Amino acid sequence: MKKELNLNQKVFELCETYPELIEILSNVGFTEITKKNALQTVGKWMTIPKAAKLRGIDMADIVAALEEAGFSVEEPVDRVTLLKSYLERLNHGENLENVRADFVQDFEGVDASEILQAEEEMVLEGMPYQEVQKLCDVHSALFHGSTREEQVYKAELAVEDSLRRQGASVFVAIPGHPLSTLTLENEILAMLIDEAQHHCEDDQKTDELFDKIREVSIHYAKKGDLIYPLLKERYGISGPADVMWAVDDEIRDTFQALAQEIKRNKSWKERYLVNLERAEEMIYKETNILFPLCAQTFTKKDWEELYWDSLGYEPCLMDEIPVWEDAKPRKTETKIKGHDIVLPTGKLTVEQLRALLNTIPMEISFVDENDINRYFNEGYKLFKRPNMALGRTVTSCHPPQIAQMVQQILEDFKTGQQDSVEVWMEKRGKLVLVRYMAVRDEEGNYLGTAEFVQDMEAVRKKFL
Template identity: 30%
Template sequence: MSEFLQNSEYKKKMIKEFLKRLHAGEDLEAVKKEFENFLSSISPLEIPLIEQELLKEGITVKEIAKMCDVHVELFRKAVSHASKQFEALPDGHPVKTLYLENLEIVKDAEVFNMLAVAYSSTQDSTQRSMLYDQLVKQLKQLEQIGKTHYTREEMIIFPHIERRGITAVPTVLWTKHDEIRASIKLFAEFLHKNVENPSESFFDLLKQKAYQLSSAIVDMVFRENNIFYPTLLALLEEGEWVAIKLQEKDIGYYKILPKDEWKSDAKPIYPYQVEPKLTEKQLANLPPQVQAALSSAGLSLQQEPFKVSENDLPLEVGYLSLEELKALLNTLPFDITFIDKNDRVKFFTARHRIFGRNPSIIGRAVQQCHPPKSVHIVNKILEAFKMGEKNVAEFWIQMNGRFIHIRYFPVKDAHGKYLGTVEVVQDVTEIRKLEGEKRLLDWKE
């Protein structure tokens, strides 16, 4: 073991040196050639674990992603056998679905690159116009990769390995996903901006950008097929795949509709239900290289892993304690009032109130909470909700210089049975003034 630890430290040291030299501006090909023998000695399954250690020690995600690009190129031939593992899986298994999507993704990336070359090379204006339309259409198709394939990985699958303390893998993959999403958007803007009066240099640059984007997409397929998916198959239990399968359709698929050949009687297991550690059984099922790397990596799990308390209320999705539920309702910037199926006021939020309420109205008929002149309208709304004729009643008023939005919604159980009505009131004065966009990354302390 001590020999392996020394070996692991040596590998980290060498990769750090590699990244430092790239960061300092040295030529990528020259550095890659010098380090080629060293990099080729690293198992593909060790890379995510070394990345995990480097992230702990301060190496940035962008630097790791740069190293990954080189790593993918070096290991392209070494792990090309991985697809056989996925072909053997029954159709409908989430990994088989991801693999089949990747086949489509590779085809579409190659078609996109060929269209860009053809568009840039033709001199015929009619032909160019037709190729432009096809290129735009293909770009829109490539956008769907991020909305389906990548999003399913980020939102549904990443949490399963993060729960086990492996965070470097999803962090780096998500970074690469976002780079591809941004490149697709930037290419579309570049194409649209120059379509009217294209120059010769524009066509050369367009071919270069198309090749880079196509290569990035294909490289991601390689990384997933040969590193990410084998790791998932080694770590996740059958119940976890059942849970993943149940959630897939909510996000959607990329150009395929999974068959239902894969069946399992296992109970769904969600990430929060997984023990936040790698068990002896899981370690034993991992490839030898991963077992050795994990034994030296010293993965740090969350200090306070999420656990469902016996006092938590099981909601349709997730859990909340009574204390959390009270605080959540009082934090939401809405004035909320709920009346039950018998039209009695049963609850209202204590904060963010726009219309005055006091505890004396609890149990009072909602009709008696309104002026007599408007009671007939209240009854019409409630009747429409109970009969299933309406799903919302919406109003807005000006009050003390503020714009107030008022909505009523029928509240029903999972079987559609009427349980009551909720009134949601919001001051939308400032919201109505918003223009443009402000993203998460624009936030300043």
């Protein structure tokens, strides 16, 4: 009895059903399939035809090997050709709703990630992402009915089905997990959009909701800075970065442009409602395509990196960022490894560090916890810093009246009364900002004081 093989299924799913496929596919050229990590990450979104195209392996050879092993191969539906036909029809001026109707008929019941993968192939084949981006408006047909109730119902069904199959629900249920926080932001945004759509004629209410809704730019920034590059650079999944990212930017930029306009006239409200709908559709796309794709692709380490980096952003649509209790603490150790100085946020050679410090457009000095001069960066200085001063007390480098002020600043830093002091002055006909800053470790212990001298003359000429 022959075993049926659907080439539209993901490699991981096929190998779960037929473990013998691993050896068969390895023998025809997919050698990395024997690596468990590759199978459980890339294999969860890769199909055999797509892998064959990327590796330059003839599908005829693959099918022959599969049939020889007793498999009956079902030819895959050419999603790319279908999507291209939709684009051609749109470019020839056909009504969007007609194209949407055919899209629903052809793609109903298809895993949403397959749509994304088909779009990726189009980009890989050289089609400009701006063209592929047009399909985003067609996608929404899968999640929209004729009434709002039907729209919500179909969207919820699609979300539940996708989460169940992709496993994203596991992460969504973990408080503070990046996928949980992003989903929570979307839930809040969806409620705000719904309220905004119902109160569009109330200008005061519109302004209140609009200010809050614009915080979605933080949500989009996290996707653009953290998720899209990780998918593209680490896992070779370029679809979201090439298509969805551009839509994010358009939604954000449209909200920003609307915010610059004072009048809330009919034209403004029409554009506002259209952009709200686009933001609403992006929620559906994230939930049904992007988040499940991330859930099946990212490792726990990836998610932990995302979490710690996400803490650098302002809270989006909530008062504070939820804490992920189980996130493994990020390494903060500093060490010398070979020729590198390894820091928590990267590593530099001594030559790179020296050049970097000398390139910063300001004079930098460092005094240790005992008030001893330890470091000056190199180059021209308004305030001369002779190397002979290194190893001496900082007060010995100043006249008595200045030394007393410097000593007081250092004492305030040591006791925690102050963390920074700014002094503006004229020096050789230039406006100069001198900033003293306490340097502390992670526990708040005083390590010394940094002095930064910055020529502000160019700023004065430009803005004053």
